Amino acid sequence: MTATDTGERRRGSDARPLITDLIDEATVESIAQEAWVALVGEDEILVPLPGDAPVDPVSSWVDVVGPWTGSIVLTTGRRTAEELSRALLREASPEVLEEEDVVDAFGEIANVVGGNVKAALPGPSGLSLPEVGEAPAVRNPGDLCRIDVLWRGEPVSISVQGALPPLPTAP
Amino acid sequence: MRALVIDDSRAMRRIVSGILEGLGYETQQAGHGREGLDVLDGGWLPELVCVDWNMPVMDGLQFVSAVRSNPAWRSMTIMMVTSESEQTQIVKALAAGAHEYVIKPFTADAIRDKLALLGLLPQEASL
Amino acid sequence: MTLTTTSFDWVRQLVHRESAIVLQPGKEYLVEARLLPIARQAGVPDVSQFVEKVRTRPDPDSTRRIVEALTTNETSWFRDGDPFTALTSTVLPALLADRGPNERLHIWSAACSSGQEAYTIAMLLEDALPNAASRVSITATDISREMVERTRAGRFSQLEVNRGLPAPMLVRHFTRAGSEWEVAPALRRMVTASECNLAAPFPRMGPFDVVYLRNVLIYFDLPTKQAILRRVRDVMRPDGWLFLGAAETTLGVDDSWERVVVGRSSAYRPLKGK
Numbered sequence: 001m002t003a004t005d006t007g008e009r010r011r012g013s014d015a016r017p018l019i020t021d022l023i024d025e026a027t028v029e030s031i032a033q034e035a036w037v038a039l040v041g042e043d044e045i046l047v048p049l050p051g052d053a054p055v056d057p058v059s060s061w062v063d064v065v066g067p068w069t070g071s072i073v074l075t076t077g078r079r080t081a082e083e084l085s086r087a088l089l090r091e092a093s094p095e096v097l098e099e100e101d102v103v104d105a106f107g108e109i110a111n112v113v114g115g116n117v118k119a120a121l122p123g124p125s126g127l128s129l130p131e132v133g134e135a136p137a138v139r140n141p142g143d144l145c146r147i148d149v150l151w152r153g154e155p156v157s158i159s160v161q162g163a164l165p166p167l168p169t170a171p
Numbered sequence: 172m173r174a175l176v177i178d179d180s181r182a183m184r185r186i187v188s189g190i191l192e193g194l195g196y197e198t199q200q201a202g203h204g205r206e207g208l209d210v211l212d213g214g215w216l217p218e219l220v221c222v223d224w225n226m227p228v229m230d231g232l233q234f235v236s237a238v239r240s241n242p243a244w245r246s247m248t249i250m251m252v253t254s255e256s257e258q259t260q261i262v263k264a265l266a267a268g269a270h271e272y273v274i275k276p277f278t279a280d281a282i283r284d285k286l287a288l289l290g291l292l293p294q295e296a297s298l
Numbered sequence: 299m300t301l302t303t304t305s306f307d308w309v310r311q312l313v314h315r316e317s318a319i320v321l322q323p324g325k326e327y328l329v330e331a332r333l334l335p336i337a338r339q340a341g342v343p344d345v346s347q348f349v350e351k352v353r354t355r356p357d358p359d360s361t362r363r364i365v366e367a368l369t370t371n372e373t374s375w376f377r378d379g380d381p382f383t384a385l386t387s388t389v390l391p392a393l394l395a396d397r398g399p400n401e402r403l404h405i406w407s408a409a410c411s412s413g414q415e416a417y418t419i420a421m422l423l424e425d426a427l428p429n430a431a432s433r434v435s436i437t438a439t440d441i442s443r444e445m446v447e448r449t450r451a452g453r454f455s456q457l458e459v460n461r462g463l464p465a466p467m468l469v470r471h472f473t474r475a476g477s478e479w480e481v482a483p484a485l486r487r488m489v490t491a492s493e494c495n496l497a498a499p500f501p502r503m504g505p506f507d508v509v510y511l512r513n514v515l516i517y518f519d520l521p522t523k524q525a526i527l528r529r530v531r532d533v534m535r536p537d538g539w540l541f542l543g544a545a546e547t548t549l550g551v552d553d554s555w556e557r558v559v560v561g562r563s564s565a566y567r568p569l570k571g572k
Binding site for chain 2: 374376379456457459460461462464465466468469473474
């Protein structure tokens with residue numbers, strides 16, 4: 001819907017599907033809302049509003065390989081990622097949160113959101129194990145479906161982004 | 172009753188184990204399918220196994236096949252608990268011998284409802 | 299405006315009375331989050347105003363929506379499986395023996411909410427009868443237009459299909475549609491959804507062989523319960539079967555029904571000559 005209809009995009013959809021042809025922001029948002037309610041807490045709501053970019057961003061993602069190939073990437077500030085991890089662990093949350101606790105819990109949220117995004121795409125596709133760190137670069141701005149939301153007032157972005165660069169424009 | 176919870180995410184293992192313990196289960200945890208088989212080989216035999224799909228070393232589908240190939244473990248009920256939710260994948264897991272399938276994200280009620288369907292709610296929790 | 303103590307206490311007492319579920323103090327936020335969509339549907343912008351409205355002018359439909367939103371038990375598939383097991387083990391064989399081979403069976407799911415009960419019945423019959431689509435028609439009604447439309451759409455969220463729907467039935471009778479699951483067209487064709495206010499004279503419908511009227515009578519006063527049961531009887535075949543919620547009964551309400559034990563469940567059948 002927000003993708004610009006360039007010649008590049010038209011040619012792209014002939015050769016291989018772009019994410020904007022396969023899923024829309026509303027679907028990604030409803031998947032994320034359900035994941036938050038079930039994993040983070042039943043009164044945890046994502047507000048569909050963009051916030052300022054986090055100063056200390058950290059991302060978690062899973063890769064999908066199939067008819068469409070790319071990544072589902074969650075990005076937020078480090079403090080927020082820690083808070084999310086604590087919320088996920090609830091009473092099992094340790095006094096001091098280790099880096100590996102955050103990698104584990106924040107990665108699992110990417111796995112849950114990513115698995116459901118994958119199921120909404122044409123299959124069959126493979127799903128990678130989650131990774132946490134600096135987000136993979138957006139290779140093709142035309143092959144991107146991104147939502148920006150606020151959780152407890154903090155910005156969280158979820159982007160479903162293709163792994164392949166745009167096809168070269170014909171001369 | 173006993174339940175083995177296999178998931179590569181420690182957070183998810185704690186969540187699922189917490190729900191099952193709340194229902195009256197005694198639980199053990201494993202980080203992937205191979206570790207899960209080691210628990211079973213060690214003689215700790217549960218009524219229920221909750222197993223994730225995508226894991227390192229040995230994934231959930233391989234684990235289900237391995238359990239189903241051992242006649243001594245036939246009475247074990249296997250429930251996949253995973254974000255892998257393509258329809259064809261659910262069919263594949265059921266065909267390999269999983270009894271039930273819970274798609275992540277789930278609520279505690281979802282686990283409880285599935286166990287009720289399977290007749291695996293410990294007596295004190297079924298009221 | 300945030301929920302007042304009076305409103306919250308009233309909701310707590312209501313939910314406890316109807317479902318035995320205890321809402322601890324501090325759960326005001328949860329009550330607000332869960333009730334906001336219902337308040338908006340009722341045309342009230344704010345949960346506190348909505349609760350005040352229902353508290354001072356009780357209305358069974360809003361009361362039921364409040365309890366359902368806060369307990370969520372009523373909207374799961376086979377969770378309370380006994381009345382469904384009874385359908386395939388006892389009721390269906392009896393009906394098939396009594397009816398002609400081409401006679402259609404009519405089933406009513408009253409107060410159907412978003413349609414889980416109607417589709418649960420449809421799935422069971424599709425699995426039990428080779429020609430279910432031409433043999434059975436299921437009428438699903440609800441007082442709320444939004445619920446009727448949801449039933450018609452036959453689309454359920456991931457969290458909804460996780461609640462008490464066996465996985466083999468999910469993959470057999472649903473297909474994935476974006477982030478949701480959609481009921482198979484064959485089942486949707488068996489189900490006709492329409493609006494019906496149980497507390498008012500019914501539209502023309504029936505006669506039904508089986509009626510599911512579960513977890514709804516509890517919200518009405520005695521004279522209304524009696525009137526509803528009388529009208530239900532009028533749209534049922536004389537040898538029909540009525541299923542009520544596990545905590546509901548016709549005993550002491552309307553003596554023109556006979557209670558019969560069916561498996562682990564109870565059904566009610568019209569008494570002859572009453």
